Amino acid sequence: RESLGFHVDSRLQNSLAKDDPSRIEEMTLNEEMFLRLQFHANDSSRLLTPSGESRTLRDCVKRMVDNAWSFEKLTTKFYQPANFHSPDWFRPCLNIYREFDSSKFFSIFSLHLTINEKSSTPSGSYSVYDGTHKSVVLAYKILQEGYTFFPVKLYLFLDRDKLIH
Numbered sequence: 487r488e489s490l491g492f493h494v495d496s497r498l499q500n501s502l503a504k505d506d507p508s509r510i511e512e513m514t515l516n517e518e519m520f521l522r523l524q525f526h527a528n529d530s531s532r533l534l535t536p537s538g539e540s541r542t543l544r545d546c547v548k549r550m551v552d553n554a555w556s557f558e559k560l561t562t563k564f565y566q567p568a569n570f571h572s573p574d575w576f577r578p579c580l581n582i583y584r585e586f587d588s589s590k591f592f593s594i595f596s597l598h599l600t601i602n603e604k605s606s607t608p609s610g611s612y613s614v615y616d617g618t619h620k621s622v623v624l625a626y627k628i629l630q631e632g633y634t635f636f637p638v639k640l641y642l643f644l645d646r647d648k649l650i651h
Contacts, residue, residue, distance in 0.1 A: 509643070509644045510641050510642065510643055510644065511641070511642040511644060512639065512640070512641055512642075513639075513640050513642065514637045514638070514639055514640070515594075515637065515638045515639075515640050516635075516637065517628065517635040519611055520543065520621075520624070520625070520628075520635065520638050521542060521543050521544040521625055521628070521629070522542050522543070522544070522609055522610055522611040523542065523543050523594070523596065523610070523611055523612055523613075523614050523621060523640075524541045524542055524543075524599060524603060524607050524610040524611070524612065524613045524614065525541045525542070525543055525545075525546045525614060525618060525621070525622060526541075526613070526614060526618050527541065528575075529569050529570060529572075530571070530572035530574075530575035531571070531572070531575055531576070531618075532569075532570035532571065533549070533553075533555075533565050533570050533571045534546040534549055534550065534622070536549075538606055539606065540606060540607045540608070540609065540610070541603075541606065541607050541610065542607055542609060542610050543614075543621055543622060543625035544625065544629065545607075546622055546625065547622070547625045547626050547629045547630065548629075550626065551629075551630060557576060557579045557580040557583045557623070557626070558580060560573065560576035560579065560580070561573045561576045561577050561579075561580050578619045579619045579622060579623050582619055582620050582623045583623045583626070583627070586623065586624075586627060588636050591620060591624065591636075591638065592639070593617070593638070593639035593640065593641055594614060594616065594617035594620075594621060594638060594639070594640050594641070595614075595615045595616040595617060595640075595641045595642075595643065596612035596613055596614055596615050596640055596641070596642050596643070597612060597613045597615050597642070597643050598612060598613070598642070598644075599611075599612065599613055600613075612640070612642060615643065624638075
């Protein structure tokens with residue numbers, strides 16, 4: 487992706503350098519599996535993932551719709567407390583949304599859910615490690631605009647503890 491001019495997160499680069507490639511499982515997601523991916527728990531986008539509530543991509547989009555939060559609105563300062571919403575975090579989402587091209591989607595990197603994540607998101611499948619911006623945009627396009635789903639390649643790091651510590 488980087489050779490094509492796309493951003494590759496340094497955290498992902500470091501993780502790939504640390505992990506044995508045989509410890510990464512490749513799979514192709516169908517639409518339901520994709521919508522069950524768990525969004526990150528990050529204060530920059532906490533308004534989409536309130537503490538203790540389910541964090542699937544489907545749930546995040548439902549919160550957007552229920553609150554009339556477009557990607558455009560999410561790039562403005564409107565939410566209080568401010569530490570639960572960073573307009574800067576949502577700017578890449580708006581750019582991806584406006585210029586969406588499935589041929590540039592590539593893949594998602596993910597982790598197994600922790601015990602706490604499973605308890606708060608029982609219908610969740612895997613936790614998105616890299617690809618959060620584009621994933622929430624695609625979920626929105628599917629659920630709100632009827633965008634036709636295309637198979638999404640997912641790479642699952644099998645040793646979560648090795649990456650986090």
